[in-house]
Amino acid sequence: MNTNDLIHRYRKETTHRIIGLMSGTSLDGVDAVLVTITSEADGHVESVTLEDQVAIPYTNDVKAMVNRLCVKGASDIEDLCFAHFGLAHWNGEAVNRLIEHSTVERSSIAAIGMHGQTVWHAPVPRTFPGPEGTLDITGTLQIGNAQMVASLTGLPVISDFRSADMAEGGEGAPLAPYIDYLLFHQEGKGIAVQNIGGIGNVTVLPQGGDEEAIFAFDTGPGNMIIDQIVALGTHQKQQYDDGGTIAARGTVSIELLTQMMRDPYFAKKPPKSTGREVYGSDYSEQVLKQAEALKLSFEDVVATATAFTAKTIASSYTDFVLPVTTLDTVVVSGGGARNKTLLSMIKGYLPEGISVQPSDEVGVPDQAREAMAFALMAHESLMGRPSNIPKVTGAKRRVVLGTITMQQL
Numbered sequence: 001m002n003t004n005d006l007i008h009r010y011r012k013e014t015t016h017r018i019i020g021l022m023s024g025t026s027l028d029g030v031d032a033v034l035v036t037i038t039s040e041a042d043g044h045v046e047s048v049t050l051e052d053q054v055a056i057p058y059t060n061d062v063k064a065m066v067n068r069l070c071v072k073g074a075s076d077i078e079d080l081c082f083a084h085f086g087l088a089h090w091n092g093e094a095v096n097r098l099i100e101h102s103t104v105e106r107s108s109i110a111a112i113g114m115h116g117q118t119v120w121h122a123p124v125p126r127t128f129p130g131p132e133g134t135l136d137i138t139g140t141l142q143i144g145n146a147q148m149v150a151s152l153t154g155l156p157v158i159s160d161f162r163s164a165d166m167a168e169g170g171e172g173a174p175l176a177p178y179i180d181y182l183l184f185h186q187e188g189k190g191i192a193v194q195n196i197g198g199i200g201n202v203t204v205l206p207q208g209g210d211e212e213a214i215f216a217f218d219t220g221p222g223n224m225i226i227d228q229i230v231a232l233g234t235h236q237k238q239q240y241d242d243g244g245t246i247a248a249r250g251t252v253s254i255e256l257l258t259q260m261m262r263d264p265y266f267a268k269k270p271p272k273s274t275g276r277e278v279y280g281s282d283y284s285e286q287v288l289k290q291a292e293a294l295k296l297s298f299e300d301v302v303a304t305a306t307a308f309t310a311k312t313i314a315s316s317y318t319d320f321v322l323p324v325t326t327l328d329t330v331v332v333s334g335g336g337a338r339n340k341t342l343l344s345m346i347k348g349y350l351p352e353g354i355s356v357q358p359s360d361e362v363g364v365p366d367q368a369r370e371a372m373a374f375a376l377m378a379h380e381s382l383m384g385r386p387s388n389i390p391k392v393t394g395a396k397r398r399v400v401l402g403t404i405t406m407q408q409l
């Protein structure tokens with residue numbers, strides 16, 4: 001089968017099975033979901049149903065290598081090349097385990113939508129020598145070789161979702177908001193879908209608004225700083241603050257929190273996106289130095305980093321969301337939904353009357369949303385339909401995202 005045959009066959013059906021793969025900025029591993037999508041004949045999506053999911057956590061050595069790739073000056077070009085192919089095996093294995101777990105026929109799956117692992121995201125332009133003078137360019141890099149995944153799974157792979165949006169002047173992120181209206185819209189309610197992964201990002205479904213009214217942006221760091229401080233403080237024995245119990249034992253340092261909130265990212269108006277390039281290990285080491293000067297305990301630093309994430313989320317709403325719509329509920333997705341201290345701090349910083357609810361409680365497992373979004377985007381790629389939201393990414397126009405890579409038969 002070639003690409004044309006795949007597209008032709010796909011567009012004749014109105015029920016489709018797709019696997020979505022996400023490996024996010026927290027570097028915790030690969031999330032894989034199996035979904036069934038029902039659509040009208042023109043591809044317009046009626047429903048996306050989660051059938052099954054598996055996750056493969058990265059081992060500490062893979063996590064450490066990918067983390068190094070994300071650090072300017074520490075990354076190694078040989079590691080980058082090997083990780084591009086090595087991570088394809090992690091994605092391929094996630095697909096194969098998911099198929100085994102779900103017991104569905106491999107041949108009933110139309111394609112895989114794979115995000116890949118972001119190692120660098122540069123939405124702020126820098127100069128680059130061009131053929132006819134200096135250029136201002138932006139860039140983003142997701143690794144995990146698609147041909148290798150196609151070969152390991154025997155399935156077509158749609159990948160590289162961010163490039164087409166960037167080619168149209170967009171930030172290439174966030175993209176997952178594309179699924180949020182479908183999953184989380186509630187008639188007459190103002191909803192904020194807050195993802196807390198490595199980075200935090202919000203999708204706003206304004207009260208009384210339709211699909212066109214949604215907007216979204218990265219709120220800042222999610223678990224990234226908390227994770228790095230916990231890993232350093234426990235000599236790598238713990239990779240995150242399970243349930244938020246360490247933070248719950250500490251006291252928030254108002255002095256450190258105030259210094260951290262001075263970051264210009266938070267005052268910047270959306271569209272905006274950020275990543276590990278800004279809030280990676282250099283940033284956390286800086287925070288630890290400030291904490292040492294203030295003689296804070298390990299628990300106090302974790303509590304302050306947790307309060308920082310909570311405050312950046314709440315202040316984003318005060319500055320950019322509440323002037324546009326009232327909010328009834330904040331639905332929290334991503335691994336941060338399991339951090340009870342973080343959730344209660346978010347609630348504490350928000351105006352009264354807004355409820356905070358993990359996405360599991362509204363039927364979407366917290367680790368599934370982003371992988372489901374890339375399955376949906378793979379569907380749109382095969383249907384030839386745009387799936388970026390220009391208002392969210394800043395792109396000049398709506399475009400079809402993703403590159404199709406065929407398996408060998």
Ligand SMILES: Nc1ncnc2c1ncn2[C@@H]1O[C@H](COP(=O)(O)OP(=O)(O)OP(=O)(O)O)[C@@H](O)[C@H]1O
Nearest residue numbers: 024025026197198199223240242243334335336338
């Ligand atoms: N039980 C738990 N208690 C507290 N935090 C948790 C728990 N489980 C997961 N997490 C946090 O969630 C993170 C993983 O979240 P998730 O998989 O949503 O991130 P991601 O998809 O990698 O990131 P992003 O959405 O930024 O791309 C972990 O790094 C950890 O900080």
Ligand SMILES: CC(=O)N[C@H]1[C@@H]2OC[C@@H](O2)[C@@H](O)[C@@H]1O[C@H](C)C(=O)O
Nearest residue numbers: 025118121173174175176199201370
């Ligand atoms: C470049 C990149 O990988 N960005 C991630 C990151 O993690 C969360 C946030 O920052 C979001 O902008 C994005 O991921 C999700 C899947 C998105 O595009 O919506």
